[in-house]
Amino acid sequence: MKVNLNYAKLADSYLFSTIAKKVSEFIKNNPDKSVIRLGIGDVTLPLAPKVVEAMKKAADEMGVQETFRGYGPEQGYDFLRNAIVDYYKEHRVSLEPDEVFISDGAKSDLGNILDLFSQDNVVLIPNPVYPVYVDTNTMAGRKIVFADANEENGFLPMPDESIKADLIYICSPNNPTGAVYTKEQLKKWVEYANKNNAIILFDSAYECFIKDETLPRSIFEIEGAKTCAIEFCSLSKTAGFTGTRAGYTIVPKALTRDDMSLNKMWVRRQTTKFNGVPYVIQRAAEAVFSPEGRTQIKKNIEYYSENAKIISSTLDELNIKYFGGKHSPYIWLKCPNNMKSWEFFDYLLENAAVVGTPGAGFGDNGEGFFRLTSFGNREKTIEAMDRFKKLFG
Amino acid sequence: MKVNLNYAKLADSYLFSTIAKKVSEFIKNNPDKSVIRLGIGDVTLPLAPKVVEAMKKAADEMGVQETFRGYGPEQGYDFLRNAIVDYYKEHRVSLEPDEVFISDGAKSDLGNILDLFSQDNVVLIPNPVYPVYVDTNTMAGRKIVFADANEENGFLPMPDESIKADLIYICSPNNPTGAVYTKEQLKKWVEYANKNNAIILFDSAYECFIKDETLPRSIFEIEGAKTCAIEFCSLSKTAGFTGTRAGYTIVPKALTRDDMSLNKMWVRRQTTKFNGVPYVIQRAAEAVFSPEGRTQIKKNIEYYSENAKIISSTLDELNIKYFGGKHSPYIWLKCPNNMKSWEFFDYLLENAAVVGTPGAGFGDNGEGFFRLTSFGNREKTIEAMDRFKKLFG
Secondary structure: OOEOHHHHHOOOOOHHHHHHHHHHHHHHHOOOOOOEEOOOOOOOOOOOHHHHHHHHHHHHHHOOOOOOOOOOOOOOOHHHHHHHHHHHHOOOOOOOHHHEEEEOOHHHHHHHHHHHEOOOOEEEEEEOOOOHHHHHHHHOOOEEEEEEOOOOOOOOOOOOOOOOOOEEEEEOOOOOOOOOOOHHHHHHHHHHHHHHOOEEEEEOOOHHHOOOOOOOOOHHHOOOHHHOEEEEEEOOOOOOOOOOOOEEEEOOOOOEEOOEEHHHHHHHHHHHHOOOOOHHHHHHHHHHOOHHHHHHHHHHHHHHHHHHHHHHHHHHHOOOOEEEOOOOOEEEEEOHHHOOHHHHHHHHHHHHOEEOEEHHHHOHHHOOEEEEEOOOOHHHHHHHHHHHHHHHO | OOEOHHHHHOOOOOHHHHHHHHHHHHHHHOOOOOOEEOOOOOOOOOOOHHHHHHHHHHHHHHOOOOOOOOOOOOOOOHHHHHHHHHHHHOOOOOOOHHHEEEEOOHHHHHHHHHHHEOOOOEEEEEEOOOOHHHHHHHHOOOEEEEEEOOOOOOOOOOOOOOOOOOEEEEEOOOOOOOOOOOHHHHHHHHHHHHHHOOEEEEEOOOHHHOOOOOOOOOHHHOOOHHHOEEEEEEOOOOOOOOOOOOEEEEOOOOOEEOOEEHHHHHHHHHHHHOOOOOHHHHHHHHHHOOHHHHHHHHHHHHHHHHHHHHHHHHHHHOOOOEEEOOOOOEEEEEOHHHOOHHHHHHHHHHHHOEEOEEHHHHOHHHOOEEEEEOOOOHHHHHHHHHHHHHHHO
């Protein structure tokens, strides 16, 4: 018996526990100060009424013999797959329903997709990055190379022909930097992948925050992507599903490697290791894509976007450099006075009682940067920015 | 780029598609006959009222700012983990809440748990068997050895000291055979595992059908199991959750290998590759364990058990040998007149319009056997047995 010793190589994840510890110490020592948290990546607005209604209707169906549903298709019900096909049509992406797989969230599928690939593959991951890409590949013992994302390239690294990668992670709009690739930039990645027989794992979890119609919300807006990319999306941020759990993964039928269809392999993986998303949750997800649901979730996205605007306008006013914040819920600011990430964290907490996330926690290229999020409450976001103005004005 | 070529080694799964094809042909040629399906492994009774009520209440909470829930703990909410700890207490098993992991079903976790183990491990799987054990290990490229389950050992293979296995699958009450291990028998497996540094993956998905209190419903009723076993259970059959998706996995803190805690490894795996079960589903699952919920689901289990009794009494009457059916929803019968599994399938369909599952579909030791299930409707189960009596009486 041997365990998977790659687990011993995983770096301990101290980022959020260290933040929690520092904040609770601060509160203990400063009981009179009101702490504002702009570090969280979780949504705060409730589910849309249409979604709640759909979930309750489905729950009722499950309680009645005639409408009860047992095992559903592992890949998801057609009513939801078709709704997603229609959603993609709006961005001029044409998919077939059996290229759409309903998931319990982008995080699960981003990890599970690796089952389809050999351990020998070399993985290219941007730095800084959402830590799950690194951890899931470390668990599998794959070789990881990093693509430098930094101030110079606007945190949007471009392909480097001298690096031969087999799997490439791209997240746009990006977590944590909020940077968004243009179509021209993504086209270069698609060309690189097709040329090098690589596969792009495209995380589009924040696509709903894109307002500029010329920016790509899906990698499949790029010609040639269907032979080199898999896309992962989620309703977590689109519709506040962080605790409700539904997303979707697009595996094009044109995507083959070693004469094997990745779509068929994923069908086999999912039917063997997954039993589908709960029926009531799939009905809730379907409601997100209904006209009424769309109108309701749009309000929430606008609320968060307005928060982002309040933050970015303040930073503009204060001449603090930042990335993101326009087509993203994340604002990635350069720490004033050349402070380091953790130094700025402490300074901000001590002097403004505002909590954010030190950029260094997302990889060493994040050093000197700091992430603020727009998922908080309006009044508190405004108050936090007032404190910024007093401190840096 | 290389895909995981182990996928090419997977046997195509023709069992249920072949059955579907044969049945639809029969219906086409015999439009006047009413076909009764006793082959399905899916439940048919609706969710208990208490469960539906809990799910709707939780959906309402999600629609209101003050009670909305975002990301939950990946391992599950305490309210549900504690309910499961209490449930185990009834069988004299003492667990700590952080040994209980809420899953979206036994199938997912039975596949995902393999992430924790080296590919070099040798896996021992009974034959016949639930096909997922074989497929998930084939995908990972592990060496599989089979433990013969047959008429001689009552489809309950015992440890063979000459075989060195690292991972051992045990399903009791068994799918497909319905056979149930006694405590004395499981004790031998626990001793073997502890002695050989192996780990038992114990699938207890059918535990709720055990009526004899002396039979073990959990491997942790056996002394020493906490240092050598992981248990997987599901509410699919217990509470009709096949389309609602909730289960639980028990990873004892005493379980270590290579100086690593399997419990801590599983925490790391789940926090990296999973985002937890939907809040509304966890509330539905909690309701299953409430006193009112328990009373309601008991009625359903008794309904299915009564179906099993109707089938087994008929087989007794007809002197057809079978296993299971007493503490299991499955009846595993020996095909009359030494017919082969598929031969009997055709014979039964042609002459009685009853559909079951050929035992050979679960592995070559299933040849000559046939699985009937008790998840159907009462009237149809009775009618099917009347046809058996006419045919074999």
